[in-house]
Amino acid sequence: MSPQNNAPLYLDDLSVGQRFTSTEHEIDEAQILEFARRFDPQPFHLDAAHARETLFGGLAASGWHTAAVTMRLIVGERAPFAGGVIGAGAEIAWPGPTRPGDVLRVVSEVLEITPSRSKPRGIVSLRSETLNQHGEVRQLMTSKLVVPRRQRHAADGLPELAAASRPARAC
Secondary structure, three states, X not given: OOOOOOOOEOHHXXXXXXXXXXXXXXXXXXXXXXXXXXXXXXXXXXXXXXXXXXXXXXXXXXXXXXXHHHHHHHHOOOOOEOOOOEEEEEEEEOOOOOOOOOEEXXXXXXXXXXXXXOOOEEEEEEEEEEEOOOOOEEEEEEEEEEEEOOOEOOOOOOEOOOHXXXXXXXX
């Protein structure tokens, strides 16, 4: 999901309709069982035979496992947004189960950009679809992300360094 030149994206760099595609991650049975044992110990995540008798019809990853993998794919080796991926809320749905052998990728699209009137940041509405290797949606998430604006010097309009690294100015 990193920008092509690996430069972090500020609010000013984003546009409605802009899309990002992650790398891929393959889910295997061992990962499903380990996550389920640690975080969501329900029979349809822990036992393939039991899972066949449920509405899932077979072993299924926890939705929260899919969400965790989605987050890892969005963040990637380097978060595309300046300051990182900072959530201010989200709606999430799992229209179909993630199965062993699924190869997941995330396609995200900027839906809305709302600059703050009083702070050097804004809120970006981002729709992210987690798809398997067949293009089937395994998770749909619309999130609100806090993204900083580029700081500008009032006098010259040049980008300003972050406050922590900016040298003190004489009064």
